[in-house]
Amino acid sequence: MAGTEDSPTGKHVAVFAFPFATHALALLRLVRRIAEASPATMFSFLSSEKSNLACFSGGRRDDGGTCPNLVAYDVWDGAPEGYVPSGRNPVEPVEIFLRAVPGNFESVLRAAERERGCNITCLLTDAFYWFGADMARERSVPWVPVWTAGPSALIAHMETDSIRQIFGTSGKMLDAIPGLSAMRMTDVPKEILDATTPFPTMLYRMGQVLPQATAVVSNSFEDIDPIVEGELHSKLRKFLDVGPFVLSPPPPLSDEHGCIPWLDKQETASVVYVSFGSMIRPPPHEITAIVNALDKAASPFLWSFRGDAQAELPREFLERRTRGKVVPWAPQLHVLGHRAVGAFVTHCGWNSVLESMIGGVPMVGRPFFGEQSMNARAVEDVWRIGVAVEGGAFTEEATADALERVLAGEEGKRMRERAGALKEMALKAVEPQGSSTRNFKALVEIVTG
Known part of the structure; x- marks a missing residue:
């Protein structure tokens, strides 16, 4: 050497x-x-x-x-x-x-x-x-x-x-x-x-x-x-x-699963993006709750699913290609920066929180371990750019309610405005x-x- x-x-x-x-x-x-x-x-x-x-x-x-x-x-x-x-x-x-x-x-x-x-x-x-x-x-x-x-x-x-x-x-x-x-x-x-x-x-x-x-x-x-x-x-x-x-510098775009072209076809701030990073998988009953909440919300969704989606998600859910897309990996920073994404369902790991800020996207947080609960608390009560799932775990009702708060109405609009202000701070830095x-x-x- x-x-x-x-x-x-x-x-x-x-x-x-x-x-x-x-x-x-x-x-x-x-x-x-x-x-x-x-x-x-x-x-x-x-x-x-x-x-x-x-x-x-x-x-x-x-x-x-x-x-x-x-x-x-x-x-x-x-x-x-x-x-x-x-x-x-x-x-x-x-x-x-x-x-x-x-x-x-x-x-x-x-x-x-x-x-x-x-x-x-x-x-x-x-x-x-x-x-x-x-x-x-x-x-x-x-x-x-x-x-x-x-x-x-x-x-x-x-x-x-x-x-x-x-x-x-x-x-x-x-x-x-x-x-x-x-x-x-x-x-x-x-x-x-x-x-x-x-x-x-x-x-x-x-x-x-x-x-x-x-x-x-x-x-x-x-x-x-x-x-x-x-x-x-x-x-x-x-x-x-x-x-x-x-x-x-920002990472180059690598999009082998076609996430960005799919997002291009969606309406502004309409898509729910779901991802829990490279280490975390919610337990099966919470995955079922997310599926049911996405059905109830009737919003388009992009899910970066860590695991065997064919075995772990309902077949009819996976076949809804016009409304949803499930991929093994997504270019997260680029996804969150896309105009079509309106909410990010996340574990509130620090990298994910930062990337959501950079994209100006409000969050629905479900922390699992480490400092994620502190990050989720800051998201909801310090920066006010998202909500934590009520009860600390995904249920159909709590997840659907959180998505509605973030995606619809004046509360969601104010979250997006505050997230946009943090985005400008990060870019300026x-x-x-x-x-x-x-x-x-x-x-x-x-x-x-």
């Missing part, structure tokens, strides 16, 4: 990715931008073999002609040879991986330094990796963690002790904690109240050490929530909103003189300076 001749400045940035869900892809998108902005700096991207195979096309370990200064390295995922997940515990692979850190990263980092002929000069990590603080301190280099979820959840993890104290006194609201006044105890990720298992322990440690970071980077944009943003600026040495990541662009330039200086 490359040696010091590839980095005449002697700069070498190590990147530690969290190889689950969409974390690694989001971090890689940011790293590619930094690598393109600083071609004389070497970047070593450390993640699991499975994650790297998914992130780097064709199984390459370098980024080809796009970023020749970026090279991927595989770290051990902690699993013994021949390991097969039991399926009983969805976080089991994560817990196995966490038992291997930080040793698996430390050994591969030393190998990358030897191979590339240059010790690291900066450590850029997923924010989950609390051990980045110690590793950077030992090497006397900056530590820059990247937070890819919503800003309210970041405050919650930094205020875990306070939240646990409120919970212990039967408190229901978090208004005593600056930045979390809109949140209820039921919105808080359950991991915050769990002090024993590996994943919550990791999040707790993260919240304790983030104030030590040289800078904390966020996949968000300034003014999205001034109160929350103000608290993060006060709690951290330096807080940099450089998002939405997906707009820098990534303009050449926008706040996210300025913050990105500051980030490049910190990482490669």
Whole structure:
């Protein structure tokens, strides 16, 4: 691999990715931008073999002609040879991986330094990796963690002790904690109240050490929530909103299932788009509720269905090709930006919330885990650009009522207007003189300076 001749400045940035869900892809998108902005700096991207195979096309370990200064390295995922997940515990692979850190990263980092002929000069990590603080301190280099979820959840993890104290006194609201006044105890990720298992322990440690970071980077944009943003600026040495990541640059259109031509034939703001990301599948009875609610609403729908649609959805539902379209994958950002989409039924993952804002589309939220409940609460009560499904789960009546609120009448119109205002904020942030662009330039200086 490359040696010091590839980095005449002697700069070498190590990147530690969290190889689950969409974390690694989001971090890689940011790293590619930094690598393109600083071609004389070497970047070593450390993640699991499975994650790297998914992130780097064709199984390459370098980024080809796009970023020749970026090279991927595989770290051990902690699993013994021949390991097969039991399926009983969805976080089991994560817990196995966490038992291997930080040793698996430390050994591969030393190998990358030897191979590339240059010790690291900066450590850029997923924010989950609390051990980045110690590793950077030992090497006397900056530590820059990247937070890819919503800003309210970041405050919650930094205020875990306070939240646990409120919970212990039967408190229901978090208004005593600056930045979390809109949140209820039921919105808080359950991991915050769990002090024993590996994943919550990791999040707790993260919240304790983030104030030590040289800078904390966020996949968000300034003014999205001034109160929350103000608290993060006060709690951290330096807080940099450089998002939405997906707009820098926006992804090219890939539409193998013909979603956009189908949307072109629909009326403005009439289509219900349904998607729960790459990790989540509602239970069968909730899928049935969605089907029945879509029938009741009689609106055209586009459903990005993760699973076997032929086996899991009613045949007559799938045959309604004039009113609906079910696909295994959709170009979500482009779909949400289409004039025909009037509502987005979502799990309220942060990427999906941002993409809905960028499209100016109101949401019907059904959170499942993690910070999704906090995002859904903000969608409904802070930004007022959507509603959460009543009762916290899809039923035919609750889903149909939520769709009617979003699609019809003055309430839905006002949601679309507010979503449109947030869309303009997001687009302005990534303009050449926008706040996210300025913050990105500051980030490049910190990482490669």
